[in-house]
Amino acid sequence: MSIKKVLTGNHAVSYGAMVSRVQVISAYPITPQTQVVELLSEMVADGILDAIFVNVESEHSAMSACVSASAAGARAFTATSAQGLALMHEMLHWAAGARLPIVLANINRAMAPPWSIWTDQNDSLSQRDTGWMQIYVESNQEAFDSIILAYKVAEQVYLPCMVILDAFVLSHTSEPVEIYDQEKVDKFLPPYKPMVAIEPGKAFGYGALAAPDTYMEFRYKMQKAMEKAVEIFEKEGKLFGEMFGRNYDLVEEYMMDDAEYVIVTVGATTSTARVAIQELRKQGEKVGLLKIRVIRPFPFNKVREALKGRKKVAVLDRNISFGYHGIFYQEIKSALYPLKERPQVHGYIAGLGGRDITIKDFIDIYHDMKKREDMEEIVWKGVKL
Numbered sequence: 001m002s003i004k005k006v007l008t009g010n011h012a013v014s015y016g017a018m019v020s021r022v023q024v025i026s027a028y029p030i031t032p033q034t035q036v037v038e039l040l041s042e043m044v045a046d047g048i049l050d051a052i053f054v055n056v057e058s059e060h061s062a063m064s065a066c067v068s069a070s071a072a073g074a075r076a077f078t079a080t081s082a083q084g085l086a087l088m089h090e091m092l093h094w095a096a097g098a099r100l101p102i103v104l105a106n107i108n109r110a111m112a113p114p115w116s117i118w119t120d121q122n123d124s125l126s127q128r129d130t131g132w133m134q135i136y137v138e139s140n141q142e143a144f145d146s147i148i149l150a151y152k153v154a155e156q157v158y159l160p161c162m163v164i165l166d167a168f169v170l171s172h173t174s175e176p177v178e179i180y181d182q183e184k185v186d187k188f189l190p191p192y193k194p195m196v197a198i199e200p201g202k203a204f205g206y207g208a209l210a211a212p213d214t215y216m217e218f219r220y221k222m223q224k225a226m227e228k229a230v231e232i233f234e235k236e237g238k239l240f241g242e243m244f245g246r247n248y249d250l251v252e253e254y255m256m257d258d259a260e261y262v263i264v265t266v267g268a269t270t271s272t273a274r275v276a277i278q279e280l281r282k283q284g285e286k287v288g289l290l291k292i293r294v295i296r297p298f299p300f301n302k303v304r305e306a307l308k309g310r311k312k313v314a315v316l317d318r319n320i321s322f323g324y325h326g327i328f329y330q331e332i333k334s335a336l337y338p339l340k341e342r343p344q345v346h347g348y349i350a351g352l353g354g355r356d357i358t359i360k361d362f363i364d365i366y367h368d369m370k371k372r373e374d375m376e377e378i379v380w381k382g383v384k385l
Contacts, residue, residue: 005176008173009170010034010036013163021186022049023050026056032171059084060091067094080106104160105164106164106165107165110122119167119351120318122319125327132159134296137268138268139170141176165267233248233250256290259288260286262287264313266328267318290307312346315328315329317350319352326378348381350382364381
């Protein structure tokens, strides 16, 4: 029988790992992620979770330990933030290239300098080309659910998966979270049975030299696995809904049926945007919301289907690719380019380093998009100069 607990986003992640029956946890504490692994270490120490907890001296070592454990056939988990994720960068490539279905929770935190412990998305988006799948969550319940789903998808396509939530907006904010009955979770997520695993006396090589006549084929197969993951996310998201009452897709539409204008969001700001959309609808405005939940693999068809025929689209980025644009703005424009009749797309950057993004901000963005004729490369929202 499921129970409800009031949990922070960090502890929702810990419970997600617990019911996923992770077998090896390796981690190094870093604010604002520390609570995730603190609770898991207590669960292991108290015998609530049958797992090995590996203390390490850095995030690079944490991912190295997860790579080794996963290669040996264990369900491996870790969590980190910002500079810690950057320190893992080399090993993120190793995990993806070795086709190991590790799950990592990243608590979005702005990169230093200047030093910050608050949220933005540049840390995780800097790793989007490492071969890891990426899920961005809106709520603590979605954080809990997404850990389970991440393993279910990762273990079918043999790629690692990152579950990403906003620092302090979710990580340290409490919400009711439904913790599902363990038997039902076990039925949805059976034990991990890898095709190959390192065992004593049974030699198997990972990461061997690939000459020019073979290296490219490894990369081709990773791309095909990513493409396959799109349909796996759809299938498992529906199955999750049938079993637990919550459907998950790669994108989520809100009040989109007759929308002429659309605001695109990723992560926790989506909840604020929903309220803004409700306010605008009361005023008779034909506006809707498109939430991007999975950005790797990128849901090209879902985005095109949702945005075709709309007049204008505003994309909110809590990140920036310096010298270019907001990153999701780039991705949405790129996805829409093959359409013959494309909506005008405008990019807005807001909320860097944890600055609040309010309901009024979304309403202002909507009115700005509606009247704007020229496409600016970057529209900054809330800069105090």
